[in-house]
Amino acid sequence: MANTIITAAALFALCAPGPRFTCVVDGDTFWLQGEKIRIADINAPETHGAKCEYEQQLGDAATRRLIALLNAGPFELQTGNRDRDKYGRELRTVERGGKSLGSVLVAEGLAETWKGRRSEWCPAT
Numbered sequence: 001m002a003n004t005i006i007t008a009a010a011l012f013a014l015c016a017p018g019p020r021f022t023c024v025v026d027g028d029t030f031w032l033q034g035e036k037i038r039i040a041d042i043n044a045p046e047t048h049g050a051k052c053e054y055e056q057q058l059g060d061a062a063t064r065r066l067i068a069l070l071n072a073g074p075f076e077l078q079t080g081n082r083d084r085d086k087y088g089r090e091l092r093t094v095e096r097g098g099k100s101l102g103s104v105l106v107a108e109g110l111a112e113t114w115k116g117r118r119s120e121w122c123p124a125t
Helices: 053-071 101-107
Strands: 005-008 023-026 029-032 035-039 075-078 090-096
Parallel strands (some): 035 090
Antiparallel strands (some): 023 029, 029 035, 075 090
């Protein structure tokens, strides 16, 4: 598949229960104009079904930061090797000015670079 770049801008808030149109689910998933998008280059901690308090807190922080990043102005959505994941979400890299917003979350310790699987966020006990 050829890379496609779409420029978008919208006002995002945390997703509420019920139908979703433009909102943020968690640190690596959001809805834009009725399409569910999974940020393809990162993995963020879970906020729904977190396995420990640390994961919940980090996931909440990643979610708040993604809302701020998306609300900071226009951004580009870029396709990659796969269009959708197994859950039907569009897989996109999100960039502004040539810089991945996912890499911002990684640099701030709120996400990790995608390794093809989810990682364990909870400290070993």
